[in-house]
Amino acid sequence: MEDVIxxxxxxxRFKTYKSKGGAAKSLFNREKTVVTxxxxxxxxxxQGEVVxxxxxxxxxxSTLLKMLIGILHPEEGKIRVLGLDPTKDRxxxxxxxxxxxxxxxxxxxxxxPPIDTFNYIKGMYNIPDKQFEKRLKxxxxxxxxxxxxxxxxxxxxxxxxxxxxxVAANIHSPKIVFMDEPTIGVDLPxxxxxxxxxxxxxxxxxxxxxxxxxxxxxxxxxxxxxxxDKGKKMFDGTQQSMSGLxxxxxxxxxYFAGKxxxxxxxFGKVLRKEDTYVKVKVNxxxxxxxxxxxxxxDKKIVNYKIAExxxxxxxxxxxxxxxxxxxxxx
Amino acid sequence: MxxxxxxxxxxxxxxxxxxxxxxxxxxxxxxxxxVSSLVFILVWSAVxxxxxxxxxxxxxxxxxxxxxxxxxxxxxVEMSSLVSNMQNDLQYGNIATSLIRPMSYVSxxxxxIAPDMVILFCFGTVPIIxxxxxxxxxxxxxxxxxxxxxxxLVGVSIFNLIGFIFGGLSxxxxxxxxxxxxxxxxxxxxxxxxxxxxxFPHAVTNALLLTPIPITAYVPxxxxxGMIPSSIAIQSIVVGLVWIVILxxxxxxxxxxxxxxxxxxxx
Numbered sequence: 001m002e003d004v005i006x007x008x009x010x011x012x013r014f015k016t017y018k019s020k021g022g023a024a025k026s027l028f029n030r031e032k033t034v035v036t037x038x039x040x041x042x043x044x045x046x047q048g049e050v051v052x053x054x055x056x057x058x059x060x061x062s063t064l065l066k067m068l069i070g071i072l073h074p075e076e077g078k079i080r081v082l083g084l085d086p087t088k089d090r091x092x093x094x095x096x097x098x099x100x101x102x103x104x105x106x107x108x109x110x111x112x113p114p115i116d117t118f119n120y121i122k123g124m125y126n127i128p129d130k131q132f133e134k135r136l137k138x139x140x141x142x143x144x145x146x147x148x149x150x151x152x153x154x155x156x157x158x159x160x161x162x163x164x165x166x167v168a169a170n171i172h173s174p175k176i177v178f179m180d181e182p183t184i185g186v187d188l189p190x191x192x193x194x195x196x197x198x199x200x201x202x203x204x205x206x207x208x209x210x211x212x213x214x215x216x217x218x219x220x221x222x223x224x225x226x227x228x229d230k231g232k233k234m235f236d237g238t239q240q241s242m243s244g245l246x247x248x249x250x251x252x253x254x255y256f257a258g259k260x261x262x263x264x265x266x267f268g269k270v271l272r273k274e275d276t277y278v279k280v281k282v283n284x285x286x287x288x289x290x291x292x293x294x295x296x297x298d299k300k301i302v303n304y305k306i307a308e309x310x311x312x313x314x315x316x317x318x319x320x321x322x323x324x325x326x327x328x329x330x
Numbered sequence: 331m332x333x334x335x336x337x338x339x340x341x342x343x344x345x346x347x348x349x350x351x352x353x354x355x356x357x358x359x360x361x362x363x364x365v366s367s368l369v370f371i372l373v374w375s376a377v378x379x380x381x382x383x384x385x386x387x388x389x390x391x392x393x394x395x396x397x398x399x400x401x402x403x404x405x406x407v408e409m410s411s412l413v414s415n416m417q418n419d420l421q422y423g424n425i426a427t428s429l430i431r432p433m434s435y436v437s438x439x440x441x442x443i444a445p446d447m448v449i450l451f452c453f454g455t456v457p458i459i460x461x462x463x464x465x466x467x468x469x470x471x472x473x474x475x476x477x478x479x480x481x482x483l484v485g486v487s488i489f490n491l492i493g494f495i496f497g498g499l500s501x502x503x504x505x506x507x508x509x510x511x512x513x514x515x516x517x518x519x520x521x522x523x524x525x526x527x528x529x530f531p532h533a534v535t536n537a538l539l540l541t542p543i544p545i546t547a548y549v550p551x552x553x554x555x556g557m558i559p560s561s562i563a564i565q566s567i568v569v570g571l572v573w574i575v576i577l578x579x580x581x582x583x584x585x586x587x588x589x590x591x592x593x594x595x596x597x
Contacts, residue, residue, distance in 0.1 A: 071429050073593040087593070095432040105427045109344060111351045116344055123340020124431060126333060 004176055004208050005045040005068065010077035012038040012063055012231075037063045039231040040077070045224075047175070048206040050198060052219035055228035056319065061212040064228070065180050068210070069099060082175055095125065098169035098177040102184055106161065107168050108153045114164035115149045118171055125172035132171070139167040142197050159190030166194050170201055176208040177201075183215050191217055216311045229322050242314050250287060253279045255303040267292065337433055338441060346445040360406060360454045367402030370524065371395050387528050393555055396466045397526050400551040403458035404482060405523075406450045408489045408546060410443040413510050416497025421505070425592070436585065439494075447486065455482075459554060470554050477563045481550035484570035488542045489517075491577035498581070501588045522548025528557055539566055542573035 014037055017030040038060045045051050053061045066072040068081055070090030079086055084093045101107070108117045122132045140146055143163045148156060156164070162182060169177050183191045199221055201207050211218060219225060225242060227235035235242060254264060256276045265273070268282030286292055287306055296304055350356065371394075378384075378391040386394075416439065419425040428438045463470060470478070496513060500506045518524050521543040527535045538544050539562070549566040552558040 066426070069430060071426060071592070090429070091432045091434070094430050099430040101426060101430075105424055107427050107430070109348055112344070112347055116347055120340050120344040123343070124337045124433070126336055 001046040001048055003044040004047045004082055005043075005210070006078070006080040007044070007064070007068075008042050008078040009040045010038055010042070010064070010067065010074045010079060011036070011040055012060075012067065012072065012075055036231045038067075038074075038228075041228070041231070041233050042077075043226055043233065043236055045208060045210065047208055048202060049224060050202055050209040050222045051211070051224045051226060052222040053210060053212040053226050053228065054214075054219070054315065055212075058230075059228040060231040061228055062180055065178050065210065065212055069094060069097060069178060096175050098172065098174035100162075100165050100169045100177070100179040100182045102179075102181040103158060103162065104181075106153075106165060108161060108164055110154050111152065113150050113152055114145075114156075114161075114167070117153075117164075117168055118149070121168055121171055127172055131173075135171050135173065136167075139171065139197070142200060143167065143193050157187075159186045162186050163190055163193060163197075166197060170197075170207070173205055174207065176210065179209065179211045179213075181213055181215075182211065183213065183218055188217070191215065195221060216315065219311065227318060229319075234322060235318065239311060239314070242318065243308065245318075248284050249281050250284050251279060251281055251307050252287070253277070253305040253307075254301050256300050257302050258300065261300070264295075267295075338437065341433070341438065341441040342444060345442055346449075349445040349449060356449070360450060363406055363409070363454075364399070364402045364458075366405075367398045370398045370401075374398070374525075389526060389528050389557065392466060393557065394526065396462045396468065396555055397551050397557070399462045400459055400554060401523055401547050403455040403462075404485065404547055404550050406454040406458075407447050407482065408486050410447060410490055410493065412439065412443050412490055412493040413497040413506065415439065415442055416494070417500040417506055420498070420500045420588075443490070463554065466555075468555055470556065473560060474553060474556065474563075477560060477567070478550050478554040480567050481545055481553055481563060481570070484567055484574065485546040485550060487574050488570060488577060489546050491574065491581050492517075492542075494581050495577065495584055498584045498588050501591055517543055517546060520544070521546050522551065526552065526557065528552065540569055542570060542577065545570035545573075 014035045016033050016035055018033050041060070041064065053064065055061050063072060067074055067079060068086060070086030070093055073087045081093055082096055086093050099107075108114050109120075118132075118136060121127070127135070140149060143166065145160075145163060145167070148160050149164060149167075153161060153164070166179075166182070169179070183194060186194070195218060198209050198211075202209065209222075211222070213219060219239075222239075224238060225235065226233060235245075251271065252268065254260075254277070256264075256278075259275055260273060260278050264278060265280070267286060268280040270278060271281050272279040295301070374394050375391065378386070378394070384390060389397075419428065419435075425435065428435050431438065462468070492513065493510075496506050496510045499509065503509065520538050520541065527538060527544055527548045530538070539549075545566050549558070549563060549570075553560075553563040
């Protein structure tokens with residue numbers, strides 16, 4: 001697969017002003033500061049990849065996304081999207097991509113039903129009638145929009161609106177879809193529906209998806225994670241390779257018929273303890289040992305669960321390690 | 331439809347739909363726009379009533395009443411939402427949703443205000459003017475009607491270019507309503523929105539006719555009602571066209587600066 005996005009040593013700085021106290025004082029005396037939003041960021045994305053861009057607020061995710069579609073221009077470095085320079089060829093580029101700006105900048109017309117927005121996009125991108133009908137039916141079925149797309153947008157719930165925003169970004173069969181925090185405030189069924197729709201569209205048309213998000217469920221099925229922090233790329237790889245960065249652990253959850261006895265708390269670090277339940281973090285080698293296996297067959301244990309650390313845990317570990325290294329405690 | 335024109339047609343169509351979603355609201359706001367005309371009619375009727383003569387500077391009361399109704403009708407088509415649209419786009423970052431479309435922002439801006447203008451012109455401006463002309467027995471010639479339409483087109487262009495320039499300032503000033511309100515008042519006073527320029531001393535009127543302001547209100551109204559000769563109307567239209575070029579250059583220069591700012595720091 002060819003690279004559809006190439007980002008090479010991109011730098012972006014913003015000038016901001018620091019207040020120096022009261023309103024009158026800051027009116028005449030403001031301190032100018034330069035914030036580096038992106039600091040020599042490089043990566044490439046292949047056609048058909050689903051990439052999640054993660055990072056805390058202000059890490060540079062949205063800035064990078066706006067640069068990829070030509071709204072913001074880089075100060076240094078090079079960006080190529082579908083072989084085009086977004087700075088010079090924005091109009092040519094946006095003809096081939098789709099964008100979801102979350103709920104902050106919706107593209108659906110607020111007072112009109114979503115179907116009017118879809119028809120507008122049909123004309124805007126010159127989609128042939130048959131192809132449009134086919135795509136529309138596909139998305140209506142996929143996202144269960146039959147009773148939704150003809151109702152006024154303002155009457156729809158946030159989840160319904162976001163599903164329609166997804167359709168608006170995908171109906172013209174773009175080669176790449178950029179999604180900036182598409183599921184903030186969206187309920188679980190809608191999030192799952194959007195996530196499944198991404199996988200289906202990728203499978204059907206080999207669409208590339210770049211998703212910036214804070215929601216861990218959004219990235220459960222992505223191919224790759226790019227983690228930004230304070231404008232720098234801190235990680236680029238799969239979820240599995242992220243877990244490889246940390247000391248391997250597994251969590252063991254035990255459910256008891258009666259009260260938890262102290263002997264069950266000694267084989268690892270207790271993360272949570274209740275009257276009849278305990279969650280313990282252990283070294284993976286522990287679960288292969290005979291005494292552990294026979295312990296699980298103890299009649300006092302009515303149920304158990306052994307799992308690798310989830311993404312939430314990995315990310316919190318990642319952020320903690322970034323904070324430690326920023327404080328110089330590597 | 332031509333492939334190249336299709337996106338514009340599509341945008342125009344959805345903007346038309348959006349404009350006509352709330353028809354009652356639109357009709358009410360059209361009618362309420364004429365309230366200011368009625369206020370000026372009442373004020374000037376009082377002035378005429380207490381004046382010793384039946385005409386002020388040669389303008390009779392019936393012509394003044396017709397004048398303010400025509401001014402209201404012209405206002406309908408000129409008062410676009412361009413400034414508020416631009417302020418929303420630049421202040422709250424909504425411009426991002428325009429920049430993701432394969433069309434220039436300025437084209438999208440024009441397509442956004444065009445339906446409002448066309449609808450208000452057809453269902454507001456034209457019927458009011460026809461009524462005023464018929465009831466007031468003004469009987470304008472074809473040439474006068476054509477000059478009136480030309481003056482409106484020039485006026486609309488000037489008003490929107492000024493709106494664009496001040497709307498664009500929101501990229502720097504954040505809130506431009508204060509500045510724009512002040513400019514609107516200057517236009518109302520110097521453009522004949524509060525008193526016909528015929529009431530002013532000749533030297534003042536002649537000086538004002540060299541500015542881009544009277545073509546936005548006084549010139550079209552005075553033309554259709556026969557208050558000014560065709561030669562003055564033609565001269566004002568030519569002056570207006572020169573101002574369109576000047577304002578377009580200012581707008582282009584400003585937009586180049588704004589684009590650089592947007593591309594550098596975003597919104």
